[in-house]
Amino acid sequence: MFDRFQRTRSLWHMVAAPLVWAVHFVSVYAATSVICAKSAATGDARAIIVGLGLLAISVIAFIGWRAWLQRDLDPDDPVVNQATDDHRRAFLGHVGLLLAAISAIGVTYVSLPAIFIGTCQ
Secondary structure: OOOHHHHHHOOHHHHHHHHHHHHHHHHHHHHHHHHHHHOOOHHHHHHHHHHHHHHHHHHHHHHHHHHHHHOOOEOOEOOOOOOOHHHHHHHHHHHHHHHHHHHHHHHHHHHOHHHHOOOOO
16 A cells, blocks of 8 residues: 555655645635626635635545555654665655645635635625
């Protein structure tokens, strides 16, 4: 299930969290604009923003958890400065974890208007 070789050779797992953030951003603003243009019902817009936000946060949390497992640093040698597969895997895991954290913050800020939205006007 957790292929060590694949996780050192591919960058997709590292950019997955920002990709989820970008898809969430576009989906929220597209859905809100369509709902507000058709019906001006803020309840529907709030429900979609919250639903998409929870979905994105859960996917990003899973990606972050996988990155946390990947970055298993040795407590005796926490520096990852050599061109070995283990150091590369730990570095990519660390970067993936940080990108997942930043993406979760981004999703949170995109979802904040659901709290403050008064009308679609």
